[in-house]
Amino acid sequence: MDEIHNGKSSPFQFLPEDCVSNIISLTSPQDACGASVISVGFKSASESDTVWEKFLPSDYKEIISNSLSPLNYATKKHLYFHLCHSPILINNGKLSFWISKSTGKKCYMLPARELCIAWKDTPRYWSWTSLPESRFPEVAELVDVCWLDIRGNMPTRLLSLKTNYAAYLVFKTTENSYGLEAVAKASVSFAAATTGTSSSSAETSDVFEPEGDSVYLKTPACAHDVRYGRRWRHMLPRRIRRPRTEDEIDGRVPRQRNDGWQELLLGEFLNDEGDGDIDIKVSETKILNWKRGLILEGIELRPKEEV
Structure with a gap:
């Protein structure tokens, strides 16, 4: 040299x-x-x-x-x-895999098809379609449901050890979506190894209000009065809706990604020794709050420092 x-x-x-x-x-x-x-x-x-x-x-x-x-x-x-x-795509398309550019640590996404979603196989509530921008052959679209319960499970031995991970829900919303501004609950926790994540039964959801961090699938809006018109006698009160600021929201909201999808932080965890499984869930189960227009790609797990 x-x-x-x-x-x-x-x-x-x-x-x-x-x-x-x-x-x-x-x-x-x-x-x-x-x-x-x-x-x-x-x-x-x-x-x-x-x-x-x-x-x-x-x-x-x-x-x-x-x-x-x-x-x-x-x-x-x-x-x-x-x-x-x-x-x-690995494991017959059941996982998406890539590595962190800065550290080489492992990242994964569980596709919607491999998640446990209440009533996901009932066409009245969920439909399955393909999108060119998705890395998976299928994505799930919420047709109309009052009980939203999405869960995923990942063996921690597949992840990089001694690493802080974050779990994200990756999704889009349609123009005619509604009911997604209600507060939901999200959690990430360690659990004993399970036998799979593909069940579609609503029985996996608790009857009572779920616990966890407050999250929103769509940033909630608030209404306020404005006046308009060139002269006072033409000014009429009008109610408009605007997105709330972060200070007005008591929970996490989605952020836009560079790939066109949105992501919502569900929780974080330290994968120390790679023992057991990690359970990830987000639920909004207020019976009178009907929801539609969510397009779900999957749940992503990547090192916490990755943005």
Whole structure:
């Protein structure tokens, strides 16, 4: 390696390339990308498979072997950035998988079809359709229901260890949606391993008001008076609705994503040792509050620092 710093030779020029690669592999993907512009020698060392295999999840080979579509990559660096920017469907389409660009930690989305949704197989309440912008073949659209109960389950052994995760509901709303401004309850908790998440029975929901954090599937609005007109005698009171500000809302509201979907934070947890399962749910079960117009893609789990 022939790098020069302030007129002096770098001590790294005397190290074998594989030694420099091992050193860089102890840093981060960002550091490795930065090192590649230092010199020709550093570029070769920082782009080696030795470096980028360390940044990939330890079980990446098993994960990508379950991909619905074969992955073609020339180097481990190419694979790393492919998995950062292009989620893959694994386990016969029952999971979407990708990795964090900054840390290489594992991220997943459970599709709507694999969630436990009250009455999801009853066409009167839910319909199933496809959208070109969805990563899954099907999304669920809420037709009309008074009892909204959505639950997901994920074995924590699939997630990265020693990592703070956040769970999000990923969805859209239609133009004719209603009833989604009511407060709902969301929770994320550890539980013993379960046998699956595909049941559609409403019996999975509690009869009583669910517990958890207050969330809204649609930002609630409030009404206030305004006056309009060019002259006072033409000014008439008019009621209009505006979205509430964050200070006026006692709960979490959705935010718009770059991919066109919205996401709602359901909760957070530390995956310490990867033991047991994590249960995720959101419920709004006020019988007189009918709801429609929710298009559900799934529940996403990703490291808390990811935005």
